[in-house]
Amino acid sequence: MKDLLAISDLSREEITLILDTAEAMQEIGERPIKKVPTLRGKTVVNLFYEPSTRTRTSFEIAEKRLSADTLNIAVSTSSVLKGETLADTAMNIEAMAPDMIVLRHPSSGACHVLARLCRSRIINAGDGMHEHPTQALLDAFTIRERKGRIEGLKVTIVGDLLHSRVLRSNIELLTKLGADVCACGPRTLIPVGLARHGVTVSTSVDEAVAGADVIMMLRIQQERMQGAFLPSVREYFSTFGMTAARVARAKPDVIIMHPGPMNRGVEIASDVADGPYSVILEQVANGVAVRMAVLYLLAGGADASD
Amino acid sequence: MGRTLTRIAHEILERNRGVEELCLVGIRTRGVPIARRLARAIAEINKHEVPTGALDITLYRDDLMRHAVGPQPVVRSTEIPFSIDDKKILLVDDVLYTGRTIRAALDALIDFGRPKSIQLVVMVDRGHRELPIKADYVGKNLPTSLSQSVQVHLLEVDGRDEVEIQDA
Numbered sequence: 001m002k003d004l005l006a007i008s009d010l011s012r013e014e015i016t017l018i019l020d021t022a023e024a025m026q027e028i029g030e031r032p033i034k035k036v037p038t039l040r041g042k043t044v045v046n047l048f049y050e051p052s053t054r055t056r057t058s059f060e061i062a063e064k065r066l067s068a069d070t071l072n073i074a075v076s077t078s079s080v081l082k083g084e085t086l087a088d089t090a091m092n093i094e095a096m097a098p099d100m101i102v103l104r105h106p107s108s109g110a111c112h113v114l115a116r117l118c119r120s121r122i123i124n125a126g127d128g129m130h131e132h133p134t135q136a137l138l139d140a141f142t143i144r145e146r147k148g149r150i151e152g153l154k155v156t157i158v159g160d161l162l163h164s165r166v167l168r169s170n171i172e173l174l175t176k177l178g179a180d181v182c183a184c185g186p187r188t189l190i191p192v193g194l195a196r197h198g199v200t201v202s203t204s205v206d207e208a209v210a211g212a213d214v215i216m217m218l219r220i221q222q223e224r225m226q227g228a229f230l231p232s233v234r235e236y237f238s239t240f241g242m243t244a245a246r247v248a249r250a251k252p253d254v255i256i257m258h259p260g261p262m263n264r265g266v267e268i269a270s271d272v273a274d275g276p277y278s279v280i281l282e283q284v285a286n287g288v289a290v291r292m293a294v295l296y297l298l299a300g301g302a303d304a305s306d
Numbered sequence: 307m308g309r310t311l312t313r314i315a316h317e318i319l320e321r322n323r324g325v326e327e328l329c330l331v332g333i334r335t336r337g338v339p340i341a342r343r344l345a346r347a348i349a350e351i352n353k354h355e356v357p358t359g360a361l362d363i364t365l366y367r368d369d370l371m372r373h374a375v376g377p378q379p380v381v382r383s384t385e386i387p388f389s390i391d392d393k394k395i396l397l398v399d400d401v402l403y404t405g406r407t408i409r410a411a412l413d414a415l416i417d418f419g420r421p422k423s424i425q426l427v428v429m430v431d432r433g434h435r436e437l438p439i440k441a442d443y444v445g446k447n448l449p450t451s452l453s454q455s456v457q458v459h460l461l462e463v464d465g466r467d468e469v470e471i472q473d474a
Contacts, residue, residue: 024381033417036365299371300378
């Protein structure tokens, strides 16, 4: 495997290898010296065309713990503002011979374009409404750590199903590993043909969370809402917001997840976000180990097809 | 193998005069069960439990990024649930060959703290060192040729205790 572009490219075995490797990487974060020499002399460029705190910091910490040299390019301070295209920016970075590029871009498929143009390995850190593979991997890692398995669990995903790359990556991954996935959101935010991906689609959050092992909340992405998708934020909260009363309908040992950043009082109530079922901060902690695993596995040899 | 381990346990106790500061660290995979057995052998002699850990050296290998093709080696977990600061560490492995694994293990150990000393225990020393590394306790010296391969099989991992030399 040269690049990590989408969960849909990964086999069940490859996903399991990444999760197992992440388990070993976790221990490095508990050491007094949180660093191993594995990627010494490798250069990783973090190229972010969208604002991000969690994902960018998480990648950077993962890269540093593996001793890679890291370079951050935030578009707000780069030549992109002078009108340079993605391809030109990429070719210029490529000319300086980095080993890997971590790309976050508002257009779906941007990483695929880059992967074709560049010899460097490309890691997708979120492309438009398409995929966010490392988020789905860290979600799966968190579920596996808490529940011991993924197969056979009922995972309910609630929120903006239309604009969410986290949803698409998670559906791909969870169905591949045998979870029973239910996606729930307002009718205006359900993409056409979602049910074809092997998930149950629901518009009633009370029905969707009943008996769930895992509840995964998605952010209401106000920056992507150009149309009139929702009457109001308050109405959304009363119909779809995750409240303690709704959590009570799930299994007694349910876990509540959120990829962040949270809109408190929009998709999730504060007492649920900070409550005993919430594993939201564990997800963030696990993100570093999962990204270390991805960096390590991609840094080595590519397979024969490459 | 049992007799060899008992002999090494006696040698360790003799050379270190006491066990209070000793810790065993096995190198994955087969160094780990050997370290556990050594801990038991020491406990049988003087009723003292020596703390035992497991070290995975994959992330410290010097040949890691040199393969142009082929998947990365699998990383397994390192478990050293005690501080190694000011301890006498007994590093345990099955076969001592080029010395590169031990070099990686020394680097890895030093990331965990500053031990008082590190001593090396191996079941088999087959020669052909590529680095200036020497074992302090050796189960058996086995002169081999470079074309041969030496495998230590253990009950815990392979279902039998045996040292096997194969001609390529």
